Amino acid sequence: EFVLTQSPGTLSLSPGERATLSCRASQSISSSYLAWYQQKPGQAPRVLIYGASSRATGIPERFSGSRSGTDFTLTISRLEPEDFAVYYCQQYGSSLYTFGQGTKLEIK
Amino acid sequence: QLQLQESGPGLVKPSETLSLTCTVSGGSISSSSYYWGWIRQPPGKGLEWLGSIYFSGSTFYNPSLKSRITISVGTSKNQFSLKLSSVTAADTAVYYCTSLYADSVVFFDYWGQGTLVTVSS
Numbered sequence: 419e420f421v422l423t424q425s426p427g428t429l430s431l432s433p434g435e436r437a438t439l440s441c442r443a444s445q446s447i448s449s450s451y452l453a454w455y456q457q458k459p460g461q462a463p464r465v466l467i468y469g470a471s472s473r474a475t476g477i478p479e480r481f482s483g484s485r486s487g488t489d490f491t492l493t494i495s496r497l498e499p500e501d502f503a504v505y506y507c508q509q510y511g512s513s514l515y516t517f518g519q520g521t522k523l524e525i526k
Numbered sequence: 527q528l529q530l531q532e533s534g535p536g537l538v539k540p541s542e543t544l545s546l547t548c549t550v551s552g553g554s555i556s557s558s559s560y561y562w563g564w565i566r567q568p569p570g571k572g573l574e575w576l577g578s579i580y581f582s583g584s585t586f587y588n589p590s591l592k593s594r595i596t597i598s599v600g601t602s603k604n605q606f607s608l609k610l611s612s613v614t615a616a617d618t619a620v621y622y623c624t625s626l627y628a629d630s631v632v633f634f635d636y637w638g639q640g641t642l643v644t645v646s647s
Contacts, residue, residue, distance in 0.1 A: 453633035455573075462622055462637035463573065469631040506573055510632040513586040515563075515575035 420444055422507050424518035430526040437494040439521045441507035449485050451510040454492045457520075458503045466505075467492060499525075528553045530623050530638040538617075538645050544610040548623030548638060555604045556581040561626040562606045563634065564597065566619040574619075578626055579606055613645045 421444040431437055441452075449470035455463040465474045467483035470490055480495040494501055502525050507518040534546035548562070555562060563578035577587040579597045587595050596609040610617060620640040627635045 450631045455634075462640050463634075464637070465633050465635055468627075468633035468635075472631070474633075474635070508573075508634070514588070515578070517573040517575065520572050 420447075420509070420511055420514065420516050422509055422516055422518035424505075424507060424521045426521060427519075428522045428524060430524050431497055432526045433497050433499055435497050437492075437497055437501070437523060439492040439494075439505050439523070441490040441492070441518050443488040443490070443509060446488055447509050447511055452483075452485070452490050453508045454483055454490075455506045455508060456501075456503050457506065463506060494523075497523075528625050528636040530625065530636055532621060532623050532638045532641040534641065534643070536642060536644060538613055538643060539647050540614055540645055541612055544608070544613050544617060544643055544645070546608045546621055546623070546641065546643070548606050548608075550604045550606075550625070555599060555606065556601050559627060559629050561586075561628050562597075562599065563624045563626045564608045565622045565624055565634070565637075566617075567622070567640075568616075568619040576608065576610075576621075615645050617643070618645045619643060 423442045425440045452470045454467040457463040466477050470485045471483045482493045484491045504520045504522050506520050529551045531549045538544045561578045561580050564576040577597045579585045594611045599606040620642050622640045623638045624634040625636040
């Protein structure tokens with residue numbers, strides 16, 4: 419069974435700070451098949467990053483994605499008030515799609 | 527830009543079948559680069575992929591639901607549908623329909639607003 423493990427579960431930071439969110443895959447996956455989503459309360463998720471490091475249309479440059487082996491990272495360089503939300507990573511493999519359990523980014 | 531809209535009953539009785547339809551606008555459901563999918567989110571919990579379909583009718587289902595789920599496509603109406611049988615309270619969730627861009631990269635790019643389905647007698 420393929421598992422994505424996100425850490426931390428909750429991240430408390432202040433506006434202007436840098437956020438680093440982690441997503442660890444239980445086995446090797448293609449970078450092409452790793453995406454990050456942001457979800458605000460009462461809203462559908464929206465894609466931020468696809469292909470591990472490509473920003474989706476309209477996503478600010480402060481959002482970036484990277485990979486090191488089976489570890490994927492979403493970085494928000496300088497937090498804006500609207501960035502406080504829940505973030506999910508998601509992978510595709512063998513015709514199946516898996517989401518991580520989410521990281522809640524909250525205002526400190 | 528694609529727009530997706532879910533429709534269907536908000537309340538389903540236990541053991542019955544949940545049925546939802548997603549209407550796609552702003553593009554064709556027959557696009558070669560897209561699959562179409564359903565994702566759900568129980569209240570206060572994370573996201574679960576349920577299944578996906580190509581306009582040709584090819585389907586991929588979450589193995590945890592495989593015996594209960596059917597996804598179909600209606601190209602003439604630019605719609606696709608979800609049926610989940612023998613529902614229980616554990617199937618209570620917000621159900622999202624999505625477009626799945628599948629080319630050199632794969633990701634869920636457009637989402638419906640979601641519809642809450644409650645399973646209760």
